[in-house]
Amino acid sequence: MRIEKPEVLATLVAIALGLLTSGGYWLGTAILSIEFNYVLALALLIGVTSLTFIFVRFVIQQFIYAKVKLIYKNIHELKLGSDEEEDLIARTSDLRMVEREVSEWAEERNTEIRELKEREAFRREFIGNVSHELKTPIFNIQGYILTLLDGALDDPKINKKYLNRANRSVDRMIALVQDMDVLNKLESGVMDVRKQQFDVLKTIRDVFEMLEDKAEEKSIKLKLKKDYDRPMKVEGDPHRIEQVLANLVVNAVKYGKEKGYVEVGIFDMDDKFLIEVADNGMGIPETDIPRIFERFYRVDKSRSRDVGGSGLGLAIVKHIVDAHKQTINVRSTSGVGSTFSFTLKKAK
Structure with a gap:
């Protein structure tokens, strides 16, 4: 059974304690063979119930609901609620609203965490792919240059062949950078589509x-x-x-x-x-x-x-x-x- 308002919980506790007190009075008169006073029994029931209600409601409000509402308010502030919603928070004692807000907040945080994980995985994969794509032409260029430095530079046929190969590797890197630039502009909406x-x-x-x-x-x-x-x-x-x-x-x-x-x-x-x-x-x-x-x-x-x-x-x-x-x-x-x-x- 869910008790979502302090008044409801205080009322239930007060009634239970009032009935228990009246029952105890009745049982005591029976054991001691004292005449049962209905007016006194009713007075005990009303008095104990009222005092218990006030006390229990105060305790719940001050030591339980106040802290729950503080947590709720902090969460709601993170969600940038309006002033009207803030006033409602200050007055509310309905735990269903608190539960709904906290559940929504938790779901939003979980969604953000999932998105961040996906972005991180994408970032790692993207960096790995870019480095791999650039690594091949860079190593090729390095190999061609080292070959030329080792003596092939003096042979016109060989040096022209290796320079042409190095040029093709440079063209490949340029094409990669240009494609990345085009894709980035398309994804960010910077590049206009001129229809x-x-x-x-x-x-x-x-x-x-x-x-x-x-x-x-x-x-x-x-x-x-x-x-x-x-x-x-x-x-x-x-x-x-x-x-x-x-x-x-x-x-x-x-x-x-x-x-x-x-x-x-x-x-x-x-x-x-x-x-x-x-x-x-x-x-x-x-x-x-x-x-x-x-x-x-x-x-x-x-x-x-x-x-x-x-x-x-x-x-x-x-x-x-x-x-x-x-x-x-x-x-x-x-x-x-x-x-x-x-x-x-x-x-x-």
Whole structure:
């Protein structure tokens, strides 16, 4: 049984003690064979009950509830309650309110602790990933420089080859820093999305032209799903959408099969277009799909670092699409291929 007000507890104790006193008086008169005085018995009941109520209520109020209310008030101040709520705290004697406030406060603290733990785990993972990504090109550059200092500098063919390799490692570090900067601006909302009407079909063709040489290195064919006979006008930031398409096509080429293909399709969906980038490459295991848009997440870590890249491409893609208030999804079968699809709002 829960007693949540001092008056209730004091009343129960007072009544019990009053009845006990009256009962004791009745029992005493019976044992001593004294005439039972009903007026005296009633007076004892009322007097003892009243005095007990006053005393018990005072004790509970001063030594129990006052301390509970002090704890409650301190907790409420941490929650930055209003002046009106503070006045209510000062007057309240309802433990249900106290319990509710304390429970809410405890739940908020637990939630904060969980979030802090998640952030700390993310921070450790992020620092570990950044250091790992930077370590490889830095060690490569160091090795090339040491080789040159050991005598290779005097050989024009060797020194040019090693300088070119060092330059590629520097380019890799620059790309990583630039991608991190872009991702940080997207996540913090600093980077503006400058929406305008543009032809996404033309953007796709521009991306194909830009990446044609890279695709030819693996004999991969870049193609449209069909011959589109009209412009596909959408609303969005053309530069950012080009970045999305370029990142998706680059990934498809990197992990594609020799003599494979990368196919981009555009589908009409009422007020939106659905853009699909499909390939017949190595695919993504089902267990990895939920984390595929996380920064630095790699499906095949050893192979991923062999083919280069910052490990931030898909994270950037996701944030750009989110910034357009659109959606992106992936479906994939390991060993068969992958399809990334995202929506864009049609131009009016």
